[in-house]
Amino acid sequence: MHPSRAIRGRRSQLLAGKRIILGVSGSIAAVEVPRIARELIRHGAEVQAVLSSEATRLLTPEAVEFATGHPPITSLTGAMEHVTHLGPGEGQADLLLLVPATANTIGKIAHGIDDTPVTTFASIALGAGVPVLVAPAMHGDMGRNPAVRESLERLRSFGVGVISPRREEGEEKLPSPEEVAAEVLHRLASGPWAGRRVLVIGGASREPIDDVRSVTNESTGATAVALASEAYYRGAEVSLWLGAAEVAPPSFVPVFRWRSVQQLIDQVRGPPGLPAPLDAIWVPAALSDFTLTRAKGKIESRDREQLSLRLRRAPKVLPELRAAAPPPTLLIAFKLASTRRSSELVGRAIELRKESKADWVVANAPSNLASAEGSWWVLSPRGRPVRLAGSKREAAGELLDLVGRGGFGRPLPPTSPPLDRSIERA
Numbered sequence: 001m002h003p004s005r006a007i008r009g010r011r012s013q014l015l016a017g018k019r020i021i022l023g024v025s026g027s028i029a030a031v032e033v034p035r036i037a038r039e040l041i042r043h044g045a046e047v048q049a050v051l052s053s054e055a056t057r058l059l060t061p062e063a064v065e066f067a068t069g070h071p072p073i074t075s076l077t078g079a080m081e082h083v084t085h086l087g088p089g090e091g092q093a094d095l096l097l098l099v100p101a102t103a104n105t106i107g108k109i110a111h112g113i114d115d116t117p118v119t120t121f122a123s124i125a126l127g128a129g130v131p132v133l134v135a136p137a138m139h140g141d142m143g144r145n146p147a148v149r150e151s152l153e154r155l156r157s158f159g160v161g162v163i164s165p166r167r168e169e170g171e172e173k174l175p176s177p178e179e180v181a182a183e184v185l186h187r188l189a190s191g192p193w194a195g196r197r198v199l200v201i202g203g204a205s206r207e208p209i210d211d212v213r214s215v216t217n218e219s220t221g222a223t224a225v226a227l228a229s230e231a232y233y234r235g236a237e238v239s240l241w242l243g244a245a246e247v248a249p250p251s252f253v254p255v256f257r258w259r260s261v262q263q264l265i266d267q268v269r270g271p272p273g274l275p276a277p278l279d280a281i282w283v284p285a286a287l288s289d290f291t292l293t294r295a296k297g298k299i300e301s302r303d304r305e306q307l308s309l310r311l312r313r314a315p316k317v318l319p320e321l322r323a324a325a326p327p328p329t330l331l332i333a334f335k336l337a338s339t340r341r342s343s344e345l346v347g348r349a350i351e352l353r354k355e356s357k358a359d360w361v362v363a364n365a366p367s368n369l370a371s372a373e374g375s376w377w378v379l380s381p382r383g384r385p386v387r388l389a390g391s392k393r394e395a396a397g398e399l400l401d402l403v404g405r406g407g408f409g410r411p412l413p414p415t416s417p418p419l420d421r422s423i424e425r426a
Helices: 027-041 061-068 081-088 103-110 118-130 148-159 178-187 220-235 261-270 317-326 342-356 393-405
Strands: 019-024 046-051 095-101 134-135 166-168 171-173 196-204 206-208 214-216 235-244 255-257 278-283 330-336 360-364 373-379 386-391
Touching: 019 027, 019 373, 027 046, 027 061, 027 178, 046 061, 046 118, 061 235, 081 118, 095 103, 095 118, 095 178, 103 118, 103 134, 103 148, 118 134, 118 171, 118 317, 134 178, 134 386, 178 220, 196 220, 206 317, 206 360, 206 386, 220 278, 261 317, 278 317, 317 330, 317 342, 330 393, 342 360, 342 373, 360 393, 373 393
Parallel strands: 019 046, 019 095, 095 134, 196 235, 196 278, 235 255, 278 330, 330 360
Antiparallel strands: 166 171, 206 214, 360 373, 373 386
């Protein structure tokens, strides 16, 4: 068995049965291609690479064959490889991914020039209606060249997706393999979440004591980040509202930051207000039940042996969300209960659903905090509670699949405008 098959589907099965053509042109970033190919395989994809002659100067065909399990195509022959793999009919690939895409290759494809195996594959893909993604990689000044920008806009007008590069050290570099795979997953998604608009609210609230101190809840933000990522993988347009968190949010999801419960409520009421229309709101946030009046400046501690804080009940966020996003928007609430007994966890979930008018409730115990593994009880609008167990990433995927199978009250519009992804990444 080829080593590439040993890792197939290790991360997910979301690309199982999908065939991806990996077009590699002559940028030094081509050395990252084996890692990108392996990441796609970990999601279940079958990967076939096509190399330009310039790419073979930087990346050996042997390395690509090791990564993908298939000899790369380095020239076109009488076998008509470009038509066999991307032409209509049986065996047509699901996606052409051009990574890295040089300024030269981008310009050629935009103007119908196909004088390399890579550009010829692109010509066939565009003519046959096969989805195309390009990941530009070049010097920053080349990326700012008006001709290159015009070529990219021309490709976008053809329906080609452009994966934004990382801009650092004066270069426009390839995103990480995980980020490239996220864009492939998003583009090829066809399940119940594809095209749906999703808001995830996560992390911990911080209730200020003074200008430098706060009262907070324990939370890493891992569940919220996992839900946002997995929803994006499944084709949803996702926005993440994130409080205090130890886990970095994904770069491919726009992030709004919030701190206190009141600030979050103000954000719900607007501005910015909730994105509209929304199909689902997930709320795994650790929200404080109590708050206090913020002291001005910093409370001096030098001459104090004790400090008493007077806490008062904080306002509830879930009713605000339900009022701002009534049905058919799905509201999925999370309940942390100080018990491990299944019957009590389910009971708390039932209580929260009645109080908040949430559609779904996910209950868990404190043992899940700061742990990569955990267990959850999921209470659906109808039917018996379902128990999930495993890593937070796995549980997030299972939760999305479970809720997605339950259906949505709002029909999917023919063309759903994406959520604003221009927000500065946190």
